[in-house]
Amino acid sequence: MSELYKRIDALCQKEGITITEMCRRAGVPRANLTELKMGRQRTLGMTALERISKYFKVSVGSLIHFEAEKAPVSEETWASNDDLKFALFGGGGEITDEMFEEVKAFAQWVKARNNGK
Numbered sequence: 001m002s003e004l005y006k007r008i009d010a011l012c013q014k015e016g017i018t019i020t021e022m023c024r025r026a027g028v029p030r031a032n033l034t035e036l037k038m039g040r041q042r043t044l045g046m047t048a049l050e051r052i053s054k055y056f057k058v059s060v061g062s063l064i065h066f067e068a069e070k071a072p073v074s075e076e077t078w079a080s081n082d083d084l085k086f087a088l089f090g091g092g093g094e095i096t097d098e099m100f101e102e103v104k105a106f107a108q109w110v111k112a113r114n115n116g117k
Contacts, residue, residue, distance in 0.1 A: 004043055005036040007063065011056050026055035 012022050023030045028048045035041035044052070046060075053063045088103055089095050 001039060002036050002042055004064065005033065008033065008036075008052060011058075011063075015056070022052070022055060026051045028052060 008022070009019060012019050015022070017025075019033050020030055022028075023033060028044075028051050032041070032044055032048050036044065043049075043064075049060045049063060053060045056063070089099075
């Protein structure tokens with residue numbers, strides 16, 4: 001079961017509704033969430049993410065990187081490389097390992113620059 005599915009399920013539980021009901025209200029095919037739950041799909045398309053985030057009144061970014069009650073992020077709960085690639089590149093086109101490493105290097109540079117202030 002994907003982490004994204006778990007996040008959406010947690011939001012549904014908080015609202016006191018089922019995933020099926022949320023899908024109906026948000027206009028997202030239930031099959032998309034079933035594929036996510038069964039692990040046959042790792043993420044959702046932008047249209048589905050936008051509809052779900054709009055339904056819960058959260059940003060797509062917070063939906064993808066939802067942190068329950070600001071719990072510290074551990075290695076086990078951090079997004080997978082595929083989740084990060086989707087978030088950084090919008091899921092479109094072929095993302096090479098080289099492109100991903102370049103983005104990670106840039107992020108490390110920004111962090112180091114800000115730590116010096």
